[in-house]
């Protein structure tokens with residue numbers, strides 16, 4: 291009796307062990323060598339069964355929000371390649387040996403030069419750049435501000451001196467890439483610093499950055515091609531509203547709180563507040579249009595009095611920009627233009643083309659500004675306000691514009 295019980299226990303243990311092992315080897319046998327670990331599928335595998343989403347997604351700003359620069363920098367006009375800080379100090383963007391450099395000059399003598407190694411930002415509005423020094427990354431002094439097509443002093447950099455020493459930390463990658471491996475190195479007897487492992491960065495935001503690790507999903511569907519409903523994949527439609535919002539808020543709720551766990555491991559269904567240190571004071575600053583669409587939206591009547599989330603207006607698999615009429619359609623899934631207070635004055639046709647310029651106007655950021663050479667006043671970074679509300683000033687402007695035509 292005693293023996294058979296023990297035997298049963300051993301058999302069970304072996305059974306569990308073999309099962310675990312076969313699961314692991316299933317994962318290991320994947321062609322995937324995703325640096326995030328065996329639970330992640332090879333990113334290119336999604337294309338086999340989700341071709342359309344894959345094709346449209348690869349055009350989006352998310353996909354292009356960071357990239358290595360391995361040759362000459364493209365997509366930036368070669369004219370106006372100089373930024374003068376004053377009469378004696380300037381930075382010039384120069385091509386050297388098929389690479390692009392930012393070169394600092396003092397009284398026309400070169401003092402420092404670094405090449406473009408990484409671009410942050412898809413270039414939709416702005417792109418900033420970094421160079422490697424071993425496993426440390428530093429931001430280059432000039433940022434390209436696409437909105438005005440000019441090189442500007444990088445936001446937050448000093449106005450009267452050139453700095454090549456501002457470190458780029460892994461936090462930038464948490465919002466602008468799919469993964470960046472870090473290591474802690476000792477820099478003194480009591481001090482440590484963080485390094486980014488140069489070869490272990492996954493640039494751009496990929497499917498699994500939003501949907502979470504998908505190796506089991508890929509293995510299952512490859513072995514069961516007749517299965518039409520998804521397995522081993524979190525169903526977003528079944529998440530709570532807050533869980534859906536957190537999927538976007540992980541990168542769109544600002545950067546003024548300290549994270550205690552890297553957000554790289556965030557998966558749909560997780561609770562975002564677990565990733566931050568608890569806050570005991572209620573001294574949160576006003577949300578800014580830059581990077582905090584979540585904070586702005588959640589303060590709007592639309593949000594408070596409906597069950598809207600980001601997907602009520604955005605489909606992140608496709609590029610939908612600069613199309614006010616399309617976004618206005620989304621407003622009208624809840625609102626009726628006929629009963630709008632200005633329907634009589636404006637006419638319904640004009641009204642339905644553009645709800646957003648009156649109710650979600652473009653507003654300057656308080657946090658990010660750009661210094662243009664020779665100008666004392668800084669140019670603000672401008673974004674759509676996600677605080678959906680009535681803006682009397684904007685309405686005046688739009689009304690007089692519409693009536694002048």
Ligand code: HEC
Pocket residue numbers: 331332333335336337338339340497498501504505507508511512517518519520521523524525526527
């Ligand atoms: C061998 C085929 C196959 C591969 C490869 C595959 N999927 Fe799927 N996936 C499916 C099927 C089948 C469904 C269910 C039908 C549908 O929603 O398209 C699905 C559904 C999904 C869903 C929707 C889940 C839901 O029900 O809401 C997501 C998200 C998803 N896959 C992500 C991925 C990602 C990310 C990859 C790449 C890492 C991937 N899939 C690779 C077959 C595959």
Ligand code: HEC
Pocket residue numbers: 350351352354355356410411412413414415464465466467495499500537538539540541542600601604606608609610611
């Ligand atoms: C891993 C971080 C991350 C996550 C998660 C994320 N975003 Fe973004 N998103 C960004 C960054 C960074 C940009 C800026 C891209 C660029 O460089 O232009 C951006 C840009 C955007 C844009 C403007 C560009 C465009 O395509 O129109 C929209 C809209 C957007 N995100 C919506 C969402 C929504 C909705 C979700 C949730 C479903 C989401 N994002 C999840 C980081 C993220």
Ligand code: HEC
Pocket residue numbers: 336340343344345347352495496497498499500501526527537601606607
């Ligand atoms: C920025 C975050 C984000 C990224 C990146 C992303 N998705 Fe999604 N995906 C979502 C959200 C949010 C939904 C749910 C949409 C809804 O509820 O309308 C979704 C839904 C899906 C679905 C099920 C519904 C559908 O549209 O068929 C599939 C399949 C899917 N995603 C596959 C992918 C694949 C493949 C990639 C990479 C090519 C990808 N997703 C990249 C956020 C993302």
Ligand code: HEC
Pocket residue numbers: 410411412413414415416417418458459461462463464465466540541542543544545579580581582583673
């Ligand atoms: C908490 C998430 C988060 C962090 C951290 C973050 N960003 Fe961003 N960043 C965003 C989002 C979201 C956008 C786009 C929308 C916006 O500005 O609100 C953006 C926009 C940008 C843009 C303009 C992109 C474009 O195409 O217009 C640049 C450049 C940029 N970030 C660089 C950086 C750098 C460099 C760091 C680190 C010092 C950093 N970001 C840290 C979320 C983040």
Ligand code: HEC
Pocket residue numbers: 591592593595596597598602617618620621622623624625645646649650678679680
């Ligand atoms: C998911 C449904 C939904 C969507 C989508 C939606 N709204 Fe709303 N909105 C509401 C609700 C509910 C209210 C509150 C109405 C009330 O108090 O009677 C509201 C209120 C408003 C108000 C009044 C705000 C105030 O402070 O008094 C404005 C303006 C508005 N919405 C504009 C828009 C615009 C513009 C869009 C598109 C960009 C939009 N809404 C999309 C549901 C929605």
Ligand code: HEC
Pocket residue numbers: 618621622625626627629630631632640641642643644645646648649680681682684685688689
């Ligand atoms: C020319 C600017 C302008 C445009 C375009 C515009 N609105 Fe308004 N909207 C206003 C102003 C101003 C008010 C407040 C008027 C008042 O209270 O007399 C308002 C009020 C509202 C309200 C408050 C509820 C109500 O009926 O009092 C909602 C909801 C709303 N707008 C939604 C929309 C939607 C949806 C669209 C697009 C179909 C739209 N608006 C287009 C300027 C505009």
Ligand code: HEC
Pocket residue numbers: 538539542583584587598599600601602603604610611612613617620621646650672673674675676678
């Ligand atoms: C009621 C509709 C609506 C909702 C809900 C909504 N957005 Fe937007 N969003 C817009 C519109 C309209 C634009 C401007 C598009 C354009 O001009 O091309 C925009 C633009 C953006 C941009 C680009 C910023 C810029 O200035 O170009 C980002 C990033 C973004 N949304 C993120 C989010 C996130 C994250 C959520 C959820 C917290 C969200 N949005 C919810 C309507 C919405």
